[in-house]
Amino acid sequence: xxxxxAEELDDLNVEFVSLQEKSKEYQKTLETLRTIEKSCxxxxxxxxxxxxxxxxxxxxxxxxxxxxxxxxxEELQRHVAEKQKVCVEIHESLPRPSEGFLKLTLxxxxxxxxxxxxxxxxxxEYERFKLYMTIILLVFSLATALFIDFRVCDALxxxxxxxxxxxxxxxxxxxxxxxxxxxxxxxxHHYLSVVLCGILLIWPASVSYEMxxxxxxxxxVYLNFLxxxxxxxxxxxxxxxxxxxxxxxxxxxxxxxxxxxxxxxQFLLPFLMLGYIFQAYNxxxxxxxxxxxxxxxxxxPASAIIFFILFLGNFFTTSKVMLSKFQA
Amino acid sequence: xxxxxAEELDDLNVEFVSLQEKSKEYQKTLETLRTIEKSCxxxxxxxxxxxxxxxxxxxxxxxxxxxxxxxxxEELQRHVAEKQKVCVEIHESLPRPSEGFLKLTLxxxxxxxxxxxxxxxxxxEYERFKLYMTIILLVFSLATALFIDFRVCDALxxxxxxxxxxxxxxxxxxxxxxxxxxxxxxxxHHYLSVVLCGILLIWPASVSYEMxxxxxxxxxVYLNFLxxxxxxxxxxxxxxxxxxxxxxxxxxxxxxxxxxxxxxxQFLLPFLMLGYIFQAYNxxxxxxxxxxxxxxxxxxPASAIIFFILFLGNFFTTSKVMLSKFQA
Ligand SMILES: CC(C)(COP(=O)(O)OP(=O)(O)OC[C@H]1O[C@@H](n2cnc3c(N)ncnc32)[C@H](O)[C@@H]1OP(=O)(O)O)[C@@H](O)C(=O)NCCC(=O)NCCS
Ligand SMILES: CC(C)(COP(=O)(O)OP(=O)(O)OC[C@H]1O[C@@H](n2cnc3c(N)ncnc32)[C@H](O)[C@@H]1OP(=O)(O)O)[C@@H](O)C(=O)NCCC(=O)NCCS
Numbered sequence: 151x152x153x154x155x156a157e158e159l160d161d162l163n164v165e166f167v168s169l170q171e172k173s174k175e176y177q178k179t180l181e182t183l184r185t186i187e188k189s190c191x192x193x194x195x196x197x198x199x200x201x202x203x204x205x206x207x208x209x210x211x212x213x214x215x216x217x218x219x220x221x222x223x224e225e226l227q228r229h230v231a232e233k234q235k236v237c238v239e240i241h242e243s244l245p246r247p248s249e250g251f252l253k254l255t256l257x258x259x260x261x262x263x264x265x266x267x268x269x270x271x272x273x274x275e276y277e278r279f280k281l282y283m284t285i286i287l288l289v290f291s292l293a294t295a296l297f298i299d300f301r302v303c304d305a306l307x308x309x310x311x312x313x314x315x316x317x318x319x320x321x322x323x324x325x326x327x328x329x330x331x332x333x334x335x336x337x338x339h340h341y342l343s344v345v346l347c348g349i350l351l352i353w354p355a356s357v358s359y360e361m362x363x364x365x366x367x368x369x370x371v372y373l374n375f376l377x378x379x380x381x382x383x384x385x386x387x388x389x390x391x392x393x394x395x396x397x398x399x400x401x402x403x404x405x406x407x408x409x410x411x412x413x414x415x416q417f418l419l420p421f422l423m424l425g426y427i428f429q430a431y432n433x434x435x436x437x438x439x440x441x442x443x444x445x446x447x448x449x450x451p452a453s454a455i456i457f458f459i460l461f462l463g464n465f466f467t468t469s470k471v472m473l474s475k476f477q478a
Numbered sequence: 479x480x481x482x483x484a485e486e487l488d489d490l491n492v493e494f495v496s497l498q499e500k501s502k503e504y505q506k507t508l509e510t511l512r513t514i515e516k517s518c519x520x521x522x523x524x525x526x527x528x529x530x531x532x533x534x535x536x537x538x539x540x541x542x543x544x545x546x547x548x549x550x551x552e553e554l555q556r557h558v559a560e561k562q563k564v565c566v567e568i569h570e571s572l573p574r575p576s577e578g579f580l581k582l583t584l585x586x587x588x589x590x591x592x593x594x595x596x597x598x599x600x601x602x603e604y605e606r607f608k609l610y611m612t613i614i615l616l617v618f619s620l621a622t623a624l625f626i627d628f629r630v631c632d633a634l635x636x637x638x639x640x641x642x643x644x645x646x647x648x649x650x651x652x653x654x655x656x657x658x659x660x661x662x663x664x665x666x667h668h669y670l671s672v673v674l675c676g677i678l679l680i681w682p683a684s685v686s687y688e689m690x691x692x693x694x695x696x697x698x699v700y701l702n703f704l705x706x707x708x709x710x711x712x713x714x715x716x717x718x719x720x721x722x723x724x725x726x727x728x729x730x731x732x733x734x735x736x737x738x739x740x741x742x743x744q745f746l747l748p749f750l751m752l753g754y755i756f757q758a759y760n761x762x763x764x765x766x767x768x769x770x771x772x773x774x775x776x777x778x779p780a781s782a783i784i785f786f787i788l789f790l791g792n793f794f795t796t797s798k799v800m801l802s803k804f805q806a
Contacts, residue, residue: 169521173568193497
């Protein structure tokens with residue numbers, strides 16, 4: 151038996167030696183990659199800075215030019231804009247250190263996704279995560295709205311919401327680090343939602359809480375339903391964007407994508423607006439509640455203010471996005 | 479002016495072209511690296527599996543062998559153990575996908591740190607983060623223990639603790655993903671601390687809360703002081719471990735490191751044990767409090783149980799670690 155094992159080990163040793171060589175080759179290639187990366191990064195940073203300066207100079211002196219210089223000036227601006235676009239693409243294809251919230255939470259580990267397909271995969275997974283959590287939250291909020299009425303279960307629901315929004319902040323920060331154009335308001339929206347859920351958590355089991363609780367649960371049910379619609383829209387856009395970038399037979403054109411996007415938005419927008427009106431209504435109910443004789447808790451006006459800020463931010467950001475899409 | 483800008487753009491264009499070439503070279507090297515990585519990973523996974531199987535077979539048949547076969551059997555076992563060690567090192571030098579909690583929170587982004595120096599840097603930053611947070615929490619807990627007595631400030635402190643422990647869980651998961659040998663209990667300890675702080679958060683402002691609050695704040699002050707001592711010990715170990723690995727003149731020997739480690743532990747251990755006794759005392763006080771006539775909240779026995787579990791886990795894990803260090 152020992153003899154057969156020794157033979158097996160000898161056979162394995164051949165592969166082991168080539169594994170060690172492959173590993174050395176890997177380390178060497180990694181070092182080469184890091185060197186190229188460093189030089190690439192310093193070049194692109196220098197280029198970006200220079201093009202930004204030249205662009206600003208061109209803009210500043212644009213008005214002082216005579217009519218005969220205008221065409222040349224526009225040509226230079228176009229040249230600068232083209233080069234800047236390529237520089238930004240190259241910059242985003244290189245690994246960059248984390249900053250701000252990501253650096254605070256994760257430390258100095260790179261969360262750069264280097265290939266387009268990795269970025270698409272990551273975004274798909276993010277949308278799938280939101281879908282599963284939305285279903286869980288929908289079931290939970292339906293149950294607490296219709297059957298279960300214990301403060302502890304409400305607290306568990308609020309804790310789950312806090313964890314969910316914090317995880318979204320982390321994942322969306324990683325998406326933004328990798329070039330996603332998520333508007334800053336949507337991330338701020340999550341921070342405000344965390345604060346709101348925190349307030350609901352520490353709101354004592356009082357008369358005012360009982361008067362607001364059912365409305366909040368109904369709102370949660372609607373919000374989760376809305377997020378199911380958003381998932382349908384966003385994953386549809388993502389699928390078509392990916393097909394646009396990958397398929398060479400161009401069976402899907404840019405016009406085809408835009409047509410789908412507009413149909414999706416036409417369907418989604420009324421539901422979104424209803425959600426924002428619901429938020430404004432919550433703010434109004436809480437504001438009235440703060441004048442109730444049996445209501446002494448600061449949580450009531452505080453949540454009213456936050457719901458109102460959420461309504462304003464959501465309404466104006468969505469309107470701005472729709473307007474810019476219309477103009478494009 | 480346009481002429482001088484056009485000249486500047488021409489000069490920049492030379493660097494721009496070489497930037498594009500460098501970027502293409504980067505992409506090519508990255509693809510090569512990924513190919514080598516895939517082949518390396520499949521080889522090392524296969525090797526690890528085979529060596530594990532052979533190791534298990536050797537172990538199983540070890541007792542059935544005659545005396546004359548024993549030396550050969552031990553030689554084969556040593557051979558397998560050596561190869562497994564190298565395979566584990568190679569496996570840890572390759573990027574691996576995240577699993578479990580990291581995958582849930584961050585999604586599918588690689589948090590592998592590939593070089594030893596990156597791993598050391600990451601650990602140093604993690605210890606520094608703990609130091610800064612410990613100082614902030616120390617000041618906060620001193621203030622709430624001595625001067626400020628508002629339920630809202632307590633709630634803010636508890637929220638900060640929840641955020642701090644969750645961030646530690648994320649960072650320690652990243653450390654473990656990159657080969658750190660942090661015992662599972664220390665990560666579980668953080669999960670339990672999050673639950674404990676959550677319970678303290680939703681504990682209503684009642685007689686029982688007022689009776690426990692000051693003890694908890696005093697405990698927090700001691701815990702943070704203890705964490706300052708731990709920082710001193712851990713960062714000292716890390717500094718010397720790094721010097722051991724990096725300096726070729728070996729001015730620091732393995733014996734020198736061990737001597738420092740034992741002196742550090744001798745200093746730290748009494749303070750640690752005092753902390754664990756404090757946790758057991760908290761559990762006892764809460765247990766007695768749950769029989770108080772004015773105490774109806776479930777938070778009291780729940781926190782008592784958690785404090786007791788923390789005491790048991792801390793005590794036994796630390797004793798186990800000290801014993802294994804003594805035997806080594
Ligand atoms: C209005 C809306 C439909 C527009 O969506 P859109 O067509 O994707 O808009 P944009 O062009 O601004 O999107 C740019 C990027 O931001 C992302 N994005 C937009 N809104 C997002 C949101 N609410 N959460 C996360 N990502 C979002 C898009 O996926 C896209 O990502 P990409 O750059 O990686 O491709 C969308 O912003 C939305 O659903 N808003 C509602 C938010 C909400 O939940 N409100 C609370 C209801 S009570
Ligand atoms: C007992 C103790 C001093 C031993 O420390 P040690 O000498 O580093 O012990 P180990 O050999 O088990 O450490 C192995 C690894 O785990 C890490 N580690 C050990 N305890 C840790 C802890 N509490 N938190 C984070 N990491 C820890 C070490 O840094 C080391 O990391 P590495 O593999 O990357 O080098 C340490 O575990 C400790 O400080 N425990 C007290 C924990 C605590 O806070 N208790 C609550 C007080 S009320």
